[in-house]
Amino acid sequence: MSKEYKTIREVVGPLMLVDQVENVKYDELVRIKQANGEERMGKVLEINEDKALVQLFDSSQGLKIADSKATFLGRGIEIKLAPEILGRAFDGMGRPIDGSGEIIPKKVLDINGTPLNPVARDYPREFIETGVSAIDGLNTLVRGQKLPIFSGSGLPHARLAAQIARQAKVKRTEDKFAVVFAAIGITFEEADFFIKDFQKSGSIERSVLFMNLANDPAIERIATPRMAITCAEYLAYELGMHVLVILTDITNYAEALREISAARKEVPGRRGYPGYMYTDLASLYERAGRIKGKKGSITQIPILTMPEDDKTHPIPDLTGYITEGQIILSRDLYLKDITPPIDVLPSLSRLKDKGIGADKTREDHSETMNQLFAAYARGKEAKELSTILGEAALSEVDKLYSKFATEFELQYVSQGYTTNRSIEETLDIGWRLLTILPRTELKRISLEKIKKYLPEEV
DSSP: OOOOOOOOOEEEETEEEESOOOOOOOTTTOOOOOOOOOOOEEEEEEETEEEEEEESOOOOTTTSSSSSSEEEEESOOEEEEGGGTEEEETTTTTTTTTSOOOOHHHEEEETTTTOOOGGGGEEOEEEHHHHHHHTTSSEEETTTTTTEEEEETTHHHHEEEEEHHHHOOOTTTTTHHHEEEEEEEEOOHHHHHHHHHHHHHSGGGGGEEEEEEEEEOHHHHHHHHHHHHHHHIIIIIITOOOOEEEOOHHHHHHHHHHHEEEEOOOOOOGEEEEEEEHHHHHHHHTOOOEEETTSSEEEEEEEEEEEGGGSSSHHHHHHHHHSEEEEOHHHHHHHHOSHHHHHHHOOOOOOOOHHHHHTTOOTTTTHHHHHHHHHHHHHHHHHHHHHHHHHGGSSSHHHHHHHHHHHHHIIIITTTOOOOHHHHHHHHHHHHHHSOOOOOOTTTSSHHHHHHHHHOOO
């Protein structure tokens, strides 16, 4: 039986101190009831002997300490789950916001999940087609992978996230595919954009949306990604679906973590973020993957905006350590009106080799990918050289590489936010671009594949 306490000593901002408590646990939920029947919820942040520090989910405005009672519920934050969760939209705490009523739960799970035995993990493999050439062709996403998108402030990561959520699918399988989309600390306009985009395209039918707005409490921001991942685990391991989890924006999550750490008066680490931020981010990212003997899988695309476009900032830096690569959006490409502005050279998918090839994408994928990378890198060098020394300083072959780099950005990378390219279309565009270069320059592709796939020059 939950015990009521009338020993609320003080309230400062969202923090509340409750005295003379017994058997209270860290992270436990607290219900605060006032004499007029009004209820608020909170979570235990810290316990010191018989004192509990509680962070409120709502504002403490109008809370009267004298006639309020605190009840510790003996459990953490939970989410109600059922197959009917697909096609629904919730706030950051899992409350429905789409007017379709409460979920009648088949299962209620703690959002912190249960630790996964590393031996039970299966290796990520199988290609996920996003319909975006710069990802599918050159930085391939594999089922069970964690592949973050590093963006900058003002870059169109929201539109790219919506495009991937709309278009992504697992090829060569009849298994069901679902998208769990968590928006963390976004504005009302962004939330409206995502909900309308999902509804208009019809992709809402296979999606679950969690929307945490910028004016929601920081403590709710910590719960939102965990709500989404717990929902994904249910769909993947209970219902046997392949689930793509998109989390945007992890930077807002880390800021909330810093805010709560400061409220607890913890010793700050790098740039004021708590020293345990690596562990905390890992507790989110490491819930992606596949489990031996289970049909479903969880693939994660966390999206984060790099403060001042700085890749060495703690948030992208730590994320890079935990995940398997990164997709980087470039401000230079954005200013050139390349959409989406994915910079393929510093981008990397460490597991791409596991998801491409004859029985997964196409036999020529690996060789053309290497050739396109090499040609684009040399083309960019040639363009930089011509900027410094003038085009006259370039050899005839370098001029062709320079032309290739320009056409590569315009035709391969820039496809807009509504074009959904199959992997075959992406590979064919790559071959068409390689006709710009002399055959003697295609040193990374076998003669057999050149004869089979290279179009005759127009």
